[in-house]
Amino acid sequence: MRYEKISYTDGMDAMRDQMEEHFHEVPFGTFELALDIDHNAYLIAEQEGYLLCYIAYDEDKPVAYMGVIAGNMMKHIGNISAVADSYYVAPDYRKSGVFAKLLEFVEKDIATHGVRFFSLGQNVQFKDNADRLLLATGYQKMEILFTKEL
DSSP, X not given: OEEEEEXXXXXXXXXXXXXXXXXXXXXXXXXXXXXXXXXHHHHHHHHTTXXXXXXXXXXXXXXXXXXXXXXXXXXXXTOEEEEEEEEEEOGGGTTTTHXXXXXXXXXXXHHHTTEEEXXXXXXXXXXXXXXXXXXXXXXXOOOOOOOOOO
């Protein structure tokens, strides 16, 4: 298995089909919301240094990805936090340890960018597997997010 930091464009090229599959597997709650990625916004975030992208390969096959948004904490001057914008592991690689190793790779890299706190959200429909791993690797449950369509 190989883990790499990549550009947003390279990540989209490598994982486009899996990202679309993932969107349908983990919908945005019960809301009717079509997948319509604002690629320009992601490219700008990457150019500004806020977006970091990572991928795991099994030989040359992409099997997992994670996109991270990092920035200054407005309520805690001098601290940088990051949040996983999205992450995905191909079904055949789940429970194989690839996510744990990708997460470790990401944590080490974002720490070199000064990130002090890293947050990952998860869809409540698929929480069991990620809960165990995240709690076992030092993450704390901090908030519950509620969403309402207006």
